[in-house]
Amino acid sequence: DPLEDKRALLEFLTIMQPTRSLNWNETSQVCNIWTGVTCNQDGSRIIAVRLPGVGLNGQIPPNTISRLSALRVLSLRSNLISGEFPKDFVELKDLAFLYLQDNNLSGPLPLDFSVWKNLTSVNLSNNGFNGTIPSSLSRLKRIQSLNLANNTLSGDIPDLSVLSSLQHIDLSNNYDLAGPIPDWLRRFPFSSYTGIDIIPPGGNYTLVTPPPPSEQTHQKPSKARFLGLSETVFLLIVIAVSIVVITALAFVLTVCYVRRKLRRGDGVISDNKLQKKGGMSPEKFVSRMEDVNNRLSFFEGCNYSFDLEDLLRASAEVLGKGTFGTTYKAVLEDATSVAVKRLKDVAAGKRDFEQQMEIIGGIKHENVVELKAYYYSKDEKLMVYDYFSRGSVASLLHGNRGENRIPLDWETRMKIAIGAAKGIARIHKENNGKLVHGNIKSSNIFLNSESNGCVSDLGLTAVMSPLAPPISRQAGYRAPEVTDTRKSSQLSDVYSFGVVLLELLTGKSPIHTTAGDEIIHLVRWVHSVVREEWTAEVFDIELLRYTNIEEEMVEMLQIAMSCVVKAADQRPKMSDLVRLIENVGNRRTSIEPEPELKPKSENGASETSTPSEI
Numbered sequence: 088d089p090l091e092d093k094r095a096l097l098e099f100l101t102i103m104q105p106t107r108s109l110n111w112n113e114t115s116q117v118c119n120i121w122t123g124v125t126c127n128q129d130g131s132r133i134i135a136v137r138l139p140g141v142g143l144n145g146q147i148p149p150n151t152i153s154r155l156s157a158l159r160v161l162s163l164r165s166n167l168i169s170g171e172f173p174k175d176f177v178e179l180k181d182l183a184f185l186y187l188q189d190n191n192l193s194g195p196l197p198l199d200f201s202v203w204k205n206l207t208s209v210n211l212s213n214n215g216f217n218g219t220i221p222s223s224l225s226r227l228k229r230i231q232s233l234n235l236a237n238n239t240l241s242g243d244i245p246d247l248s249v250l251s252s253l254q255h256i257d258l259s260n261n262y263d264l265a266g267p268i269p270d271w272l273r274r275f276p277f278s279s280y281t282g283i284d285i286i287p288p289g290g291n292y293t294l295v296t297p298p299p300p301s302e303q304t305h306q307k308p309s310k311a312r313f314l315g316l317s318e319t320v321f322l323l324i325v326i327a328v329s330i331v332v333i334t335a336l337a338f339v340l341t342v343c344y345v346r347r348k349l350r351r352g353d354g355v356i357s358d359n360k361l362q363k364k365g366g367m368s369p370e371k372f373v374s375r376m377e378d379v380n381n382r383l384s385f386f387e388g389c390n391y392s393f394d395l396e397d398l399l400r401a402s403a404e405v406l407g408k409g410t411f412g413t414t415y416k417a418v419l420e421d422a423t424s425v426a427v428k429r430l431k432d433v434a435a436g437k438r439d440f441e442q443q444m445e446i447i448g449g450i451k452h453e454n455v456v457e458l459k460a461y462y463y464s465k466d467e468k469l470m471v472y473d474y475f476s477r478g479s480v481a482s483l484l485h486g487n488r489g490e491n492r493i494p495l496d497w498e499t500r501m502k503i504a505i506g507a508a509k510g511i512a513r514i515h516k517e518n519n520g521k522l523v524h525g526n527i528k529s530s531n532i533f534l535n536s537e538s539n540g541c542v543s544d545l546g547l548t549a550v551m552s553p554l555a556p557p558i559s560r561q562a563g564y565r566a567p568e569v570t571d572t573r574k575s576s577q578l579s580d581v582y583s584f585g586v587v588l589l590e591l592l593t594g595k596s597p598i599h600t601t602a603g604d605e606i607i608h609l610v611r612w613v614h615s616v617v618r619e620e621w622t623a624e625v626f627d628i629e630l631l632r633y634t635n636i637e638e639e640m641v642e643m644l645q646i647a648m649s650c651v652v653k654a655a656d657q658r659p660k661m662s663d664l665v666r667l668i669e670n671v672g673n674r675r676t677s678i679e680p681e682p683e684l685k686p687k688s689e690n691g692a693s694e695t696s697t698p699s700e701i
């Protein structure tokens with residue numbers, strides 16, 4: 088345990104006296120136990136303290152928090168903290184995320200922000216800070232989000248145009264800030280600088296206020312104007328305005344009605360806010376989530392700094408509904424995008440769920456999508472991942488079939504296959520070699536920063552109810568024995584991986600319909616085509632433009648077919664597959680530079696791709 092850090096926090100707690108009781112006591116272990124506290128990997132230091140809305144009262148005592156010199160995240164927002172910005176916070180050299188908004192802090196902002204070189208997100212809004220905005224903010228090279236709104240800051244707005252990483256800024260409602268509004272600030276939304284005094288060319292101060300809504304001018308014709316019009320014209324205007332108002336009202340009511348209906352529908356978020364989902368009132372939802380013992384649990388090394396409340400407030404968009412729940416893209420205040428999976432039908436109790444999450448979150452591998460955080464309460468179970476803006480392999484392969492489609496080239500497909508194989512092989516080593524992915528499919532494979540395949544959504548079958556209805560969307564990937572026993576294994580993962588390989592090779596979905604509405608099962612179809620000795624027909628038409636890859640495609644087809652054999656014990660192990668696929672890829676580097684074309688048969692396949700090789 089980090090004893091020194093622990094002592095500092097206990098001193099802080101004794102003086103601040105939060106109204107909500109925290110489970111911090113001298114005898115208990117800090118790391119993984121104390122509410123709102125996160126330690127580093129070896130448990131030697133505290134790196135995050137998150138205590139939003141726990142009723143902390145009074146001034147932050149000097150020489151307490153500042154002793155946590157490894158602190159990266161400090162969130163004390165929505166409390167009753169008063170006094171000046173603690174001077175000794177300069178000791179927190181690693182601080183990256185600072186959230187002190189919604190308190191009663193006052194006095195000047197720190198003069199020299201450059202002591203916090205790693206600052207990424209700062210929110211000091213809704214306090215009583217006064218004085219000027221320090222120009223040293225311009226030295227925060229990593230800053231992405233800066234919120235100083237609703238204080239009483241004054242003076243000029245410093246030039247922060249050099250901050251290329253800045254994505255979000257809010258200086259609004261600091262009524263004594265003087266203008267003019269600099270050009271760099273005008274690049275941000277208008278809401279970033281409403282409520283600031285500006286000096287127009289004439290010299291008089293005016294306040295930057297939002298433009299008045301246009302209806303107002305329609306609804307309130309001035310008296311002078313009325314006197315200038317004939318009564319008929321005036322009446323016509325009144326009637327026209329009334330019609331517009333009534334139509335608008337009817338429209339709003341219809342929208343409300345439709346939204347309410349939608350909200351009742353299964354899994355549909357009506358107001359694209361996570362907090363309004365599930366037909367629960369936002370207040371009820373938030374209060375359920377805010378149970379002190381039920382907090383968002385982050386994994387070691389995670390550089391996110393948001394709290395559950397931030398997540399609930401984030402604007403959210405449904406990415407899709409899958410086997411285990413619905414996944415949302417949530418955009419947080421500091422412009423970070425995360426993917427949040429809201430699980431349904433979880434059968435595991437809290438302890439088992441947490442244990443499984445620890446196993447999943449403990450896997451750090453470049454080909455496994457890292458679980459960043461999770462949340463468990465009676466009513467909600469959430470998992471938080473990085474958001475992959477390029478979409479999944481499923482969407483890259485099967486999405487956007489229109490004119491501006493960018494086909495997936497062979498090299499990328501191979502990188503996806505090798506990456507995914509390595510990721511799954513790594514998963515299979517976990518938990519004493521017993522961990523099963525359980526849901527391998529192309530919508531759960533993404534491209535990492537090097538465009539290698541990266542697998543997600545692992546290990547969830549262990550916490551799900553076995554009584555949940557069978558999922559048809561998984562069907563095309565499910566090994567025959569899983570259909571019967573409903574138990575997945577590492578060998579059934581191999582089968583599903585084989586189906587993904589077939590998808591990459593054929594460009595076809597595991598279950599699809601033909602023009603004549605015939606349902607095609609990819610594995611069966613490939614078997615039948617190969618049996619009929621039409622191997623070349625199998626490959627994706629988009630791949631036929633590449634001249635010297637036939638041999639590799641055939642080799643990959645052989646590998647895929649070995650994965651999808653019926654008898655589980657005859658399938659290769661994932662670690663063998665990594666080697667086999669890498670061999671194919673390695674040979675390619677020597678083939679690729681050869682410009683020579685191989686002779687092609689009529690249907691476009693090379694002479695070497697004879698069915699006998701399969």
Ligand SMILES: Nc1ncnc2c1ncn2[C@@H]1O[C@H](COP(=O)(O)OP(=O)(O)OP(=O)(O)O)[C@@H](O)[C@H]1O
Pocket residue numbers: 406407408409410411412413414426428472473474475476478479526530531543544561
């Ligand atoms: N981290 C992420 N970044 C971007 N998109 C994601 C992320 N995680 C999931 N998605 C996408 O969100 C959609 C829904 O995902 P989800 O995992 O809930 O369902 P699925 O993959 O369709 O099925 P299953 O639940 O069986 O995995 C899918 O299109 C998936 O590719």
